[in-house]
Amino acid sequence: MGLKVDWCGLQLFFSLPDDILPILSASLLHRDLCNLSLCCRSLRILAFSDVLWHIQCSITGLLSRATSRRPFLSSYRALCRFLLSARPLLGVWVHDNPNQGNFVFVMLGFLSLIACRVIPQKVGPTGFNGDPLLRAPVFEISAESDGLHGLLPPRQREQLRLPVPRFCQFHPPTLQSPAPRGRAPPQPPLLQSPLPP
Amino acid sequence: MASTSNSTSSKIITLRSSDGEVFEVExxxxLESNLIRRMMEDDCANNIIPLPNVTAPIFYLVIEHxxxxxEMKDNKEKKKELRSQGEELLKSDPHTYSNLMEAVNYLDIKSLMDLTAQWLADFLKGKSPRLIRELLKIKNDFTPEEEAEILERNRWAFD
Known part of the structure; x- marks a missing residue:
């Protein structure tokens, strides 16, 4: 009965040419895709499709670093979720008193987020003179394969709801463990680093 | 008329829609249409070019756009106006929009492809599932359990 009425609205989406989907996704937020997925079963399939979420991933600006990780997640949607939850944390974080070594940079690891504390050390007049920076890992948080539980265990996620995460909530600032454990390559911190006030 | 007629100037091309109506177009x-461009390059367009997949009313819309x-290339006002027309069309007549989109795809007109995609994006942007369903007359075929499950799976996006 209601079939013909149905047909019209859905037909619009099914007749969308393939070339349109990327343009469409580029102008939408991930929330819009989620809303679309709640319309009906057919649109859920469309709104969960990798074509659309691949574009969403590239909008985050982090895709080039994460492309190789895609096979380890169930979909581009999961990857996008991971990147979106990781993005606000990336960058350089400075605590109230940087002299005490509370200088942390956060970067993408292999499907994880790695934070390293830079240990206070003598800086010559021309900088570090090529010496490696001493650092200590603060935390590493791994994504789950389906991206379902996101980046953080629930308790820490609660804490991160704050607009500006305080890294000392993850780890009290002790400086006795300078062992880098080989996990964190001395990469420069990413751009777009939000500094806490 | 189109303001882009410079060196190629006012040669007129004759096209015929699927329902037999004949259009004379600059x-x-x-040439905005890559399909017609290819046909002309292949020299199979000396007489009337048939467009078997496009009906007259839709083809009229395509030419108009x-x-x-x-015209709007260097006119911001017009650009805005053209962009805002899409939402109206999608709200009032999604079926025509759908046909227009198909025709644009068939004729392979890049500029209109971008425009029609933009229209749909603008239309979907920020709309709740209920509103989208209502406007496009889509039936909700989820069971309450399924709906709850997807809501749960989407929760991260709205946190």
Missing amino acids: ESVA CKKHA
Whole structure:
């Protein structure tokens, strides 16, 4: 009965040419895709499709670093979720008193987020003179394969709801463990680093 | 008329829609379509070019928008106006929008492809599932359990 009425609205989406989907996704937020997925079963399939979420991933600006990780997640949607939850944390974080070594940079690891504390050390007049920076890992948080539980265990996620995460909530600032454990390559911190006030 | 008619100037191309109506279009406008361009390059377009997949009312819309698009190139006001028309069309007549989109795809007109995609994006942007369903007359075929499950799976996006 209601079939013909149905047909019209859905037909619009099914007749969308393939070339349109990327343009469409580029102008939408991930929330819009989620809303679309709640319309009906057919649109859920469309709104969960990798074509659309691949574009969403590239909008985050982090895709080039994460492309190789895609096979380890169930979909581009999961990857996008991971990147979106990781993005606000990336960058350089400075605590109230940087002299005490509370200088942390956060970067993408292999499907994880790695934070390293830079240990206070003598800086010559021309900088570090090529010496490696001493650092200590603060935390590493791994994504789950389906991206379902996101980046953080629930308790820490609660804490991160704050607009500006305080890294000392993850780890009290002790400086006795300078062992880098080989996990964190001395990469420069990413751009777009939000500094806490 | 289209303002882009310079060196190629006012050669007129004759096109025939699927329902037999004949259109006379300036070459500069017709060449926006890569399909027609290819046909002309292959020299199989000396007489009337048939367009078996496009009906007259839709083809009329396509030409109209091609012209508008050519006019708006350096006119921000017009650009805005053209962009806002899409939401109206999608709200009032999604079926025509759908046909227009198919025709644009068939004729392979890049500029209108971007425009129609933009229209749909603008239309979907920020709308709740209920509103989208209502406007596009889509039936909700989820069971309450399924709906709850997807809501749960989407929760991260709205946190």
